[in-house]
Amino acid sequence: MGLNLRAAILHNVTDNDQGQLQDTIVDAISSGEEKMLPGLGVLFEIIWQNSSEADKKEMLETLEQGLKR
Template structure:
């Protein structure tokens, strides 16, 4: 049986409570780049199930965290 990356990530977090999910996310930040695809899949799930207002807020937060462009 072949399982794709998205499904493997969903399987890893499925059934976890909020504290466990938080630990998984926190544990994936500032680690090896291998964790980044997993965070991307989780962000995709959040994005797809967010309201337009929540999406705008996420974009605003992201934009504020980006370094300014150098001219």
Template sequence: MAVMLDLRQAVVQKMIGSDQNGLREMIEGSIGAQEAALPGLGVAFELIWKNIDQSKQNELITVLENALKSSSAAPRAK
């Protein structure tokens, strides 16, 4: 678990001080990039999730659900 905490802290430290453009660049640069970028997106999502109310969480879940339904990568039910 210490490794995960260190990774979280490293990602947060890298994001601290970034303005909105910098944060957007970090997110957009990580999407579709090598899998090594995924933990950073996970930490960013965790920060977002912890700092929004339940209605916004529900909205995000709906967006995710709809994206999965429309994704060609999603496994199809038989």
């Protein structure tokens, strides 16, 4: 029996509104639990795939600056 983690994560958040999505992200980050990382990765994948080139550049700049702290 194979587990498709990406599909399970997407199933759990597909009908969530912006508030619920924000709560999911904030909870995952604040908990600091590594088991939450795959879910954040799937959400980031969706953001990346649906972003313009300008938005991607801005995200990369933000990430680069955040890593320099």
